[in-house]
Amino acid sequence: xxxxxxxxxxxxxxxxxxxxxxxxxxxxxxxxxxxxxxxxxxxxxxxxxxxxxxxxxxxxxxxxxxxxxxxxxxxxxxxxxxxx
Amino acid sequence: xxxxxxxxxxxxxxxxxxxxxxxxxxxxxxxxxxxxxxxxxxxxxxxxxxxxxxxxxxxxxxxxxxxxxxxxxxxxxxxxxxxx
Amino acid sequence: xxxxxxxxxxxxxxxxxxxxxxxxxxxxxxxxxxxxxxxxxxxxxxxxxxxxxxxxxxxxxxxxxxxxxxxxxxxxxxxxxxxx
Amino acid sequence: xxxxxxxxxxxxxxxxxxxxxxxxxxxxxxxxxxxxxxxxxxxxxxxxxxxxxxxxxxxxxxxxxxxxxxxxxxxxxxxxxxxx
Amino acid sequence: xxxxxxxxxxxxxxxxxxxxxxxxxxxxxxxxxxxxxxxxxxxxxxxxxxxxxxxxxxxxxxxxxxxxxxxxxxxxxxxxxxxx
Amino acid sequence: xxxxxxxxxxxxxxxxxxxxxxxxxxxxxxxxxxxxxxxxxxxxxxxxxxxxxxxxxxxxxxxxxxxxxxxxxxxxxxxxxxxx
Amino acid sequence: xxxxxxxxxxxxxxxxxxxxxxxxxxxxxxxxxxxxxxxxxxxxxxxxxxxxxxxxxxxxxxxxxxxxxxxxxxxxxxxxxxxx
Numbered sequence: 001x002x003x004x005x006x007x008x009x010x011x012x013x014x015x016x017x018x019x020x021x022x023x024x025x026x027x028x029x030x031x032x033x034x035x036x037x038x039x040x041x042x043x044x045x046x047x048x049x050x051x052x053x054x055x056x057x058x059x060x061x062x063x064x065x066x067x068x069x070x071x072x073x074x075x076x077x078x079x080x081x082x083x084x
Numbered sequence: 085x086x087x088x089x090x091x092x093x094x095x096x097x098x099x100x101x102x103x104x105x106x107x108x109x110x111x112x113x114x115x116x117x118x119x120x121x122x123x124x125x126x127x128x129x130x131x132x133x134x135x136x137x138x139x140x141x142x143x144x145x146x147x148x149x150x151x152x153x154x155x156x157x158x159x160x161x162x163x164x165x166x167x168x
Numbered sequence: 169x170x171x172x173x174x175x176x177x178x179x180x181x182x183x184x185x186x187x188x189x190x191x192x193x194x195x196x197x198x199x200x201x202x203x204x205x206x207x208x209x210x211x212x213x214x215x216x217x218x219x220x221x222x223x224x225x226x227x228x229x230x231x232x233x234x235x236x237x238x239x240x241x242x243x244x245x246x247x248x249x250x251x252x
Numbered sequence: 253x254x255x256x257x258x259x260x261x262x263x264x265x266x267x268x269x270x271x272x273x274x275x276x277x278x279x280x281x282x283x284x285x286x287x288x289x290x291x292x293x294x295x296x297x298x299x300x301x302x303x304x305x306x307x308x309x310x311x312x313x314x315x316x317x318x319x320x321x322x323x324x325x326x327x328x329x330x331x332x333x334x335x336x
Numbered sequence: 337x338x339x340x341x342x343x344x345x346x347x348x349x350x351x352x353x354x355x356x357x358x359x360x361x362x363x364x365x366x367x368x369x370x371x372x373x374x375x376x377x378x379x380x381x382x383x384x385x386x387x388x389x390x391x392x393x394x395x396x397x398x399x400x401x402x403x404x405x406x407x408x409x410x411x412x413x414x415x416x417x418x419x420x
Numbered sequence: 421x422x423x424x425x426x427x428x429x430x431x432x433x434x435x436x437x438x439x440x441x442x443x444x445x446x447x448x449x450x451x452x453x454x455x456x457x458x459x460x461x462x463x464x465x466x467x468x469x470x471x472x473x474x475x476x477x478x479x480x481x482x483x484x485x486x487x488x489x490x491x492x493x494x495x496x497x498x499x500x501x502x503x504x
Numbered sequence: 505x506x507x508x509x510x511x512x513x514x515x516x517x518x519x520x521x522x523x524x525x526x527x528x529x530x531x532x533x534x535x536x537x538x539x540x541x542x543x544x545x546x547x548x549x550x551x552x553x554x555x556x557x558x559x560x561x562x563x564x565x566x567x568x569x570x571x572x573x574x575x576x577x578x579x580x581x582x583x584x585x586x587x588x
Binding site for chain 7: 471
């Protein structure tokens with residue numbers, strides 16, 4: 001809890017900085033995708049490379065490339081070590 | 085995880101590049117459609133040719149042509165080998 | 169999977185071309201309607217003539233004319249032989 | 253399935269033509285209302301006179317007048333013999 | 337079913353005419369509120385005085401004044417004898 | 421049921437008049453919050469001081485300050501004795 | 505319950521004042537995140553550092569950084585001692 005306020009980060013900055021880096025995305029319906037962020041737009045539509053899908057206990061699929069509609073995004077997390 | 089950032093991909097570019105190619109689409113309600121993308125618009129409304137529908141364990145239907153309302157799209161994945 | 173890209177189809181074109189032809193519509197709540205498309209607008213509100221409703225196993229109803237609110241449309245499929 | 257395309261019907265025309273006539277409306281939550289359409293607007297908000305409510309097996313209520321919010325409308329069907 | 341079409345009623349007129357009169361409101365989540373309409377706006381936000389809440393079998397609460405967010409309104413019914 | 425129509429109350433007026441007074445708020449997911457209204461905006465985002473949360477039978481939490489997103493508000497009720 | 509009305513707080517002010525401080529966020533799907541607020545925008549998209557996720561009884565995860573889409577936010581609570 002810093003006492004000196006730093007400049008707030010704009011949420012879309014997180015996406016810009018995550019290009020070509022690993023991210024994890026939670027999508028409505030309790031689905032998680034992890035892969036490399038290739039692109040995004042202001043609606044939070046995301047393009048993910050080598051996206052690995054995890055659905056609770058139901059195993060997982062891999063997609064060479066995935067366009068996720070922003071409407072369904074719950075959160076995006078840059079991977080450890082990748083975020084600046 | 086590239087160290088040199090490449091130009092981000094615009095999400096709708098994925099759709100433009102997938103015209104006449106195989107895609108897989110997940111639609112709300114745990115439904116998957118695979119077929120050839122014939123058209124799209126900025127709302128992510130999609131036109132799919134020879135769309136094969138898969139609903140969990142409930143078997144599948146084939147539609148010669150399908151107009152999917154963008155609102156219901158969760159993700160679009162270009163097929164392996166088709167994506168540039 | 170054509171190697172030469174053809175002109176993409178605009179999704180609403182599918183509706184325009186389906187006027188006076190049979191369509192099948194899926195509506196939220198796992199309901200299917202089949203009938204003749206009489207009209208539509210940009211919100212995908214649809215007017216369907218002789219609309220037969222199918223709800224999973226619960227039998228079916230017929231409506232002489234049905235105005236379906238576009239918000240609830242999941243997909244529209246032109247019938248075989250009718251789509252150009 | 254007419255071979256000669258007729259002029260498409262605008263969806264809101266169905267409402268305009270149904271004024272003072274019987275309609276049936278399905279509302280989200282599997283509820284059906286039948287009564288006389290007294291008014292509407294572009295949001296599909298509807299005013300229904302002598303609206304009889306049917307909820308699956310749970311019996312029915314009658315409302316002298318009902319203002320249904322358009323957001324909740326799934327479909328509107330003009331009654332047989334009333335639609336032009 | 338009148339044969340001579342009368343002027344359609346604008347839905348918000350129903351609210352304007354119900355000011356200071358009893359109404360019944362259904363809200364998403366199967367809740368009913370009855371009370372005196374004190375105010376409204378174009379979003380169908382409603383102000384209800386002496387609002388009695390009924391939730392299926394779960395008994396009822398009374399609120400001296402209630403501001404209901406329009407988003408959640410399913411229908412508004414003026415009480416018998418009050419509507420003009 | 422007054423016979424002389426009074427001036428309708430604008431719904432957001434209820435919020436303005438409730439500043440520094442106790443309110444009860446129902447939020448989607450059957451949650452109730454009671455506390456002192458410290459602020460609001462036109463989206464019905466609310467700032468509540470000493471907000472006590474009640475979730476059906478699941479006990480309750482207290483938050484020194486709570487920013488509730490307007491989207492999730494079902495109703496706001498000024499407390500007895502506080503509303504003018 | 506103050507008798508002298510103070511100036512209402514603008515809801516987004518709560519976010520501005522919480523930069524670099526601990527917050528707790530409830531997200532649709534009964535999930536709670538606590539961590540340090542690093543950024544936000546007018547859509548209530550939030551950037552949270554060292555975000556600890558709690559899902560009812562299902563244990564918890566920690567994310568070095570999390571971008572939460574504003575659509576899914578139910579409430580934000582500044583931590584005790586941090587709010588001004």
